[in-house]
Every structure is written in structure tokens, then in C-alpha cells.
Amino acid sequence: MRTDGFYRDFRGTLMIQGCTSDAGKSTLVAALGRVFRRHGRDVAPFKPQNMALNSAVTADGGEIGRAQALQAQACGLEPHTDMNPVLLKPNSDTGAQVVIQGRARFNADAVGYHEYKPLALPYVLQSYQRLLAAHEVVLVEGAGSPAEVNLRDRDIANMGFAESVDCPVLLVADIDRGGVFAHLLGTLACLSSSEQQRIRGFVINRFRGDLALLEPGLRWLEQRTGKPVFGVLPYLQGLALDAEDTLPHSERPTDRSPRLKVVVPVLPRISNHTDFDALRLHPQVELVFAAPGRPLPGADLIVLPGSKSVQADLRALRSHGWDRDIRRHLRLGGKLIGICGGMQMLGHTLHDPLGLEGPAGSMDGLGLLDLHTTLAAEKQLRRVSGRLAGHGACVEGYEIHAGVSTGAALERPALDLLGRPDGALDADGQILATYVHGLFDTPEALTALLRWAGLNGAAAFDLGALREQSLERLADATEQALSGTALCRALCD
Structure with missing residues (x-):
């Protein structure tokens, strides 16, 4: 296997987990899906458990998180309920509708759902196994953070899933919110030794500035943890990608004159x-x-x-x-x-x-x-x-x-x-x-x-075309930033 051919040669499952919510997990899975597709691979997204009020209707007539529908588009696939077998749709501060494999089953409060998780795991594994049997590569997105130690005993969304299927994990952190090294080290410290070993390396997201100024910190992180930094993704302005749940930030160009x-x-x-x-x-x-x-x-x-x-x-x-x-x-x-x-x-x-x-x-x-x-x-x-x-x-x-x-x-x-x-x-x-x-x-x-x-004389505007352009731009930046050689060394043993 050539060490520069990771995207062409990797087979199996790769999981993306984040130090925090909104660290960039959804975006990185979409980006990697498009990169794998560019290299002629049959790749599918998967999120064991999602909590979101932005959802999409699938080809098989069910309901999944909208982020997984976007990831399916990046992979060149129709969205399917197996891509997000558990979807939680909050209807209060403490409760949510529980959607299993595309169908609403019941409402539960936080404690009730936590107790239900062992019953949800077989549905998660069933959907995952179907995807794995049908595709060469499955890209898995975690939920929230694996450092939520209060939820570890019945976890099906992060390390609980990764341990169940024995897959490698990349840990992504958002440098734009600050404290990126503390986020990465702190997350590792909250994990068990087997979970720490499962993390093969780091990806730093939303960096703006001179990368040379970050290099000393990256070397320190690698020496401190013994794990590689696979890449630093730039902060990309103006991406037109479906949000998983949070309201989008306004990024109005200064040359726009709204009417x-x-x-x-x-x-x-x-x-x-x-x-x-x-x-x-x-x-x-x-x-x-x-x-x-x-x-x-x-x-x-x-x-x-x-x-x-x-x-x-x-x-x-x-x-x-x-x-x-x-x-x-x-x-x-x-x-x-x-x-x-x-x-x-x-x-x-x-x-x-x-x-x-x-x-x-x-x-x-x-x-x-x-x-x-x-x-x-x-x-x-x-x-x-x-x-x-x-x-x-x-x-x-x-x-x-x-x-x-x-x-x-x-x-x-x-x-x-x-x-x-x-x-x-x-x-x-x-x-x-x-x-x-x-x-x-x-x-x-x-x-x-x-x-x-x-508004008379409205300019023509094609959101679908802009979304495709954004996926291509995101894939360009990701393929340039993430070293295929380092990924191959860490994941293709």
C-alpha cells in the first residue's frame, strides 16, 4: 500500500469525535466523504445518535438529522435512515421525541432516555452493519464530546460505539473558540486508557493566521501526547452548508445592498x-x-x-x-x-x-x-x-x-x-x-x-449549486491540509 494513497486505499470505519459540540465533526465528515468520493471510493456517513431539530426525509421514507443528509450528498448518496439510527428531537428543556431508524417511537425525559440506551444500541449496530456491508468506507460522526464522563456507562454515541465496533478515532478541536490545546489534553485526560489508545491523532479546525506561529504548539502537543496532528483546517468564510442545529452566524458581505x-x-x-x-x-x-x-x-x-x-x-x-x-x-x-x-x-x-x-x-x-x-x-x-x-x-x-x-x-x-x-x-x-x-x-x-x-427584479439564486460549490471548496481545503501519508501510517496498519 502506498503511504500517499490513504484516500484511495483505506477500507473500513473511521470515527470523528470532537472536544466540544460544534467543533467541526459534521463538516469534517462531509469533507472527508467528498474527498473519498473524488478518489473513486464508495463511502457512506453514519451518526449513531444525533440531537437536532433540523431533520430531513430520507429515500426510504424516514427521518434523520439534516447534517447526515448533507454528508450523504457529499458522498454522492441518497440519505437513508441507517445513516442516523437514533435522532433525538427536543420538545422541552428536559425531554425529547425519540426517533429510531427513521420513525418516532416515544417521548422521554433525559433520565428515561439514558436508561433506554442499551435497548437502542442494537438498532445502532444493525444500521451500522448494513452500511459497512454495502460500502467500502464508513465515516462515523460522534455527538457532543467523549469527555462527558457522566454519560459514559451507557454511551452509544462516542467511545461506547467506537469500542463496540473497534474503530479508530480522530479527535477534532475548534481553535477559533480558544483554548485548543487545553481542549485536546483535557479530553484525553477524561478518557480511559483503552479509549486514549483508540484516538490515533488530532485535527485542528477553523484556524486563521500564520501557521508558522502555531507550529511550536503543535510540536509540544505531539510530544506531550505521543499522538500526531494530522492537519490544521483553515477558517473558511461563506460556506453554504446545512447547519446541524444551531442558528447560523451572519456573514453578510460588505458589498451587498439588500432591498x-x-x-x-x-x-x-x-x-x-x-x-x-x-x-x-x-x-x-x-x-x-x-x-x-x-x-x-x-x-x-x-x-x-x-x-x-x-x-x-x-x-x-x-x-x-x-x-x-x-x-x-x-x-x-x-x-x-x-x-x-x-x-x-x-x-x-x-x-x-x-x-x-x-x-x-x-x-x-x-x-x-x-x-x-x-x-x-x-x-x-x-x-x-x-x-x-x-x-x-x-x-x-x-x-x-x-x-x-x-x-x-x-x-x-x-x-x-x-x-x-x-x-x-x-x-x-x-x-x-x-x-x-x-x-x-x-x-x-x-x-x-x-x-x-x-422585491421586483430579484437576482437569480441557486442554493443547491452554492451548496455543491461549498462542498467542493471544503474538500479542497481538507485534502490539502490533512496529510494522507500521516493518516495512512496511523490508520492503515
Whole structure:
């Protein structure tokens, strides 16, 4: 085996763990997936356990974390439920819906889920074994940090998984947040001796500056730990990649002159905020994620996002006075869109008779559309395509919801999904509601909706093409930074 041919010759499983959440695990798996694919390899992503409210619908009709769907794209694959067999979708500060192999099974608090983990492990291993049998390389992403010693005894997300399948681990740390050497040494110190041996080396992420100034620290780290630093990844501005869960940071170029302002209220359980990536990155749009505790700023368009706990989020919306801000916005002629949970809030009533998202019960909606929603036990998961009603613009997206909506407002649908009506458009043409996530992702639909919201002459913008460019740029930087020779020496014994 040639020592410079790691990406061409490596077979089996490689796990990426991080010193902290948001250290770059998801991004590194996507980058490595694209690099392996460039070298003609059949590679697949895998995350045993994910906690996120950004999710995607898979080719086999299930639900996984959106980061794994992006990683599948990087690997040239359709997303599949085996790529993320356990997905936790928080619906309170202490509880979450538990999704197993793409299907919602039950709600659990933190203690209840911790006790359930041994029962979840067989599903994790089953999905992993199927991927390993079907692909040459499996890239595994850990969750949070392996240094969470309070969770070690039943861990299925980090070292517990790595020990179960006997795979090597790379440890990644984010230098941009500071304390990178302490993060790496501290994480190692929290691990058992067998877990420490499993870590073959380090990757440092998001470095900006002169690498020569970092070299003494890298040599010290290698001497102190006896483990190599495989590479230092640069801080890459402007990557258009789906966020795993956290809201994206604004990186507006200084040469942009936005002509349309869009406001998204940040609800406590906001979900699938990747719906707004096309708006956030469009050169003529200023997108504001409105923080709690302040009035909604003036805007051309307000979008109510999806929610994992619609009734609780609607109560939060009212507590901030945002219901009054929305009504004032409509009186001034502004446009309003509700997506999924946001659509449900626009109706007259919300019913949760089974207590799927909280205590069983009903509450009044905002009453802006004549519709009523009841949460049902069976979640609806589907990929969809169609056209905007009245515009004819093509739409492609997905549905993830337990709500079933009825009412006269639905007689004026917002979308035609290949003969199936969806959503509502009010008689005044000010309010649009839909269950479809990804509403803005296709260039044609984005242009039509921006025109409806008041932006004439909107520039063409293709989020999908920009995402592909970002994956290629990320792969370029990763292949340049990570030494294939060092990786081969450490992983190809």
C-alpha cells in the first residue's frame, strides 16, 4: 500500500469525535466523504445518535438529522435512515421525541432516555452493519464530546460505539473558540486508557493566521501526547452548508445592498431553520432572526418557522408581544408566511389530544386563517414536488409533521403538489401557509416568492449549486491540509 494513497486505499470505519459540540465533526465528515468520493471510493456517513431539530426525509421514507443528509450528498448518496439510527428531537428543556431508524417511537425525559440506551444500541449496530456491508468506507460522526464522563456507562454515541465496533478515532478541536490545546489534553485526560489508545491523532479546525506561529504548539502537543496532528483546517468564510442545529452566524458581505427585509421570530423550539438559508444568502435580502424579548423589527416579510412544540412556542410568541407585532405588520401591508408549525399557529385552534408535544389539551391560534389543526399519532414524512399556486413556479421540498389541518382556508391552496393541494393563501394575498419545508430552495420558487413579498427584479439564486460549490471548496481545503501519508501510517496498519 502506498503511504500517499490513504484516500484511495483505506477500507473500513473511521470515527470523528470532537472536544466540544460544534467543533467541526459534521463538516469534517462531509469533507472527508467528498474527498473519498473524488478518489473513486464508495463511502457512506453514519451518526449513531444525533440531537437536532433540523431533520430531513430520507429515500426510504424516514427521518434523520439534516447534517447526515448533507454528508450523504457529499458522498454522492441518497440519505437513508441507517445513516442516523437514533435522532433525538427536543420538545422541552428536559425531554425529547425519540426517533429510531427513521420513525418516532416515544417521548422521554433525559433520565428515561439514558436508561433506554442499551435497548437502542442494537438498532445502532444493525444500521451500522448494513452500511459497512454495502460500502467500502464508513465515516462515523460522534455527538457532543467523549469527555462527558457522566454519560459514559451507557454511551452509544462516542467511545461506547467506537469500542463496540473497534474503530479508530480522530479527535477534532475548534481553535477559533480558544483554548485548543487545553481542549485536546483535557479530553484525553477524561478518557480511559483503552479509549486514549483508540484516538490515533488530532485535527485542528477553523484556524486563521500564520501557521508558522502555531507550529511550536503543535510540536509540544505531539510530544506531550505521543499522538500526531494530522492537519490544521483553515477558517473558511461563506460556506453554504446545512447547519446541524444551531442558528447560523451572519456573514453578510460588505458589498451587498439588500432591498427586501425578512424577519424570522426565533421560537424556543424552532425547527428546520435551514428553510431560510436561501433567504439568508440571497444578495438582495436582509434576513433577521429576531431574538426573544424584543419587538419584531419592521420588515417586508415575516416568516413563522417550524416548531417541535407548537403550543408552547405560540405561548412564547405571545409572551414577547410578537402576536401584536404580526397584526401591525399586516395592517401596514406586509406579507406573512407560516411554514409547518408556523402554519398551524395561523389558524383558529390547536389540538393535541394525545399530548404528543406536551401536556394534552387545546389552545387558540392566532386566528389569521380559517383552519384548525389536530396532532395525530402518525407523523407524516414525505418528499414532495409541485408548483406554487398562481405562480406556476416549481417547488421541491419535504414534509415532517404530525398535524392534520382542516378548514375553509385550505380551499385556496398555496401549492399544488402534483394534484394534491397544500396550505392556504388568504383572499387578500397577504398570508401564505404551507406544510412544505424547503419552500425557498428552488431558484424559480425563490424568485416568485420574493416578487410576491415586494422585491421586483430579484437576482437569480441557486442554493443547491452554492451548496455543491461549498462542498467542493471544503474538500479542497481538507485534502490539502490533512496529510494522507500521516493518516495512512496511523490508520492503515
